[in-house]
Amino acid sequence: MKPWAVLVNPSSGRGRGGAMAARITQALRESGIEFQYFETEKSGDATNITGAFPLGGYDRLLVVGGDGTINEVVKGLRDLTLPLALFPAGTGNDAARLLGIRDEITALKTALQGVPRKIDLGWASGDHFVNIYSFGLDASIATQANRWKHLLPGWILYPAALVKTIFSFQPPRVSYTLTTPTGEIIHRQETILLMAICNGSHYGGGMQINPAANPRDGVLELCVVRKMPRWKILLLFPTVYKGTHVSFQEVTIEKITAMSFQAEKPGLLNRDGETWPGIEAAIKVVPEGLTVLCPVSEGISTTTVSKETGGM
Numbered sequence: 001m002k003p004w005a006v007l008v009n010p011s012s013g014r015g016r017g018g019a020m021a022a023r024i025t026q027a028l029r030e031s032g033i034e035f036q037y038f039e040t041e042k043s044g045d046a047t048n049i050t051g052a053f054p055l056g057g058y059d060r061l062l063v064v065g066g067d068g069t070i071n072e073v074v075k076g077l078r079d080l081t082l083p084l085a086l087f088p089a090g091t092g093n094d095a096a097r098l099l100g101i102r103d104e105i106t107a108l109k110t111a112l113q114g115v116p117r118k119i120d121l122g123w124a125s126g127d128h129f130v131n132i133y134s135f136g137l138d139a140s141i142a143t144q145a146n147r148w149k150h151l152l153p154g155w156i157l158y159p160a161a162l163v164k165t166i167f168s169f170q171p172p173r174v175s176y177t178l179t180t181p182t183g184e185i186i187h188r189q190e191t192i193l194l195m196a197i198c199n200g201s202h203y204g205g206g207m208q209i210n211p212a213a214n215p216r217d218g219v220l221e222l223c224v225v226r227k228m229p230r231w232k233i234l235l236l237f238p239t240v241y242k243g244t245h246v247s248f249q250e251v252t253i254e255k256i257t258a259m260s261f262q263a264e265k266p267g268l269l270n271r272d273g274e275t276w277p278g279i280e281a282a283i284k285v286v287p288e289g290l291t292v293l294c295p296v297s298e299g300i301s302t303t304t305v306s307k308e309t310g311g312m
């Protein structure tokens, strides 16, 4: 029996990760499970640690942290068939939510007895993403929220960041080309607030930017929100939490397998909560690119596990 790996970002969720890890490792010891423990100290550590994992060296990897930690783990892993068990220790935890894991008990049960399933990944300009890749207003809001995340409680973080951001945000004109699941190629040019390319449905700690997104359908979903007056953005924002923003005429959602875009001026890009300045990207779906442990009774799909991960 191979050992398990446990990777912890102790600072995630303002220190929740460290406290959660202590309880988890105690539970593993009590269950007689052999494991190796890794702790991050700074940005980039999770990528370097998982990048050095011996191929086939571990039975599964327990990740204790938020979306930023999971993003770094997926960037580092050379073997994406290693089953991941996610512990929602961060402030947002949208990746764990994607699998139906909302609390520590469910996460522990899932790590011990969960069902391994394949989910899709996105690939954007050189790196994978698990949940969402986006450009525009939402990335600017996420950047502001990251700055304030140690100052404000989670429930007010994004509304406060939105109000701060919309007064300075200038909607960019963007040219983009998308490939539909039937292979049709479509070119467009328009002025947007944001474009979000979604594998999962939620981001920003609970906003349903794409309510119908399914990480097991072999496609990504593109949500484009076009330019609108500021007062209308303020009306639209609360509806994103319920996913009802899709009824605004400026919002469209469509299935894609790939897309590329180029903006006329630089803005901010967002990959699973990590943001940086940019002007263009090329994105595609990686069907069944990642193996994750899902709760037995819940989660993203009831489809049986594929053969290569079925022996656990």
Ligand SMILES: Nc1ncnc2c1ncn2[C@@H]1O[C@H](COP(=O)(O)OP(=O)(O)OP(=O)(O)O)[C@@H](O)[C@H]1O
Pocket: 009, 010, 011, 012, 013, 014, 040, 041, 042, 043, 044, 045, 065, 066, 067, 068, 069, 070, 072, 089, 090, 091, 092, 093, 094, 273
């Ligand atoms: N020991 C550490 N101290 C400070 N920062 C760290 C440490 N280890 C990793 N980091 C950085 O912390 C970032 C944020 O971590 P993470 O996203 O897991 O938590 P969070 O921000 O609380 O949660 P979420 O992204 O779900 O809102 C990571 O992207 C990583 O770069």
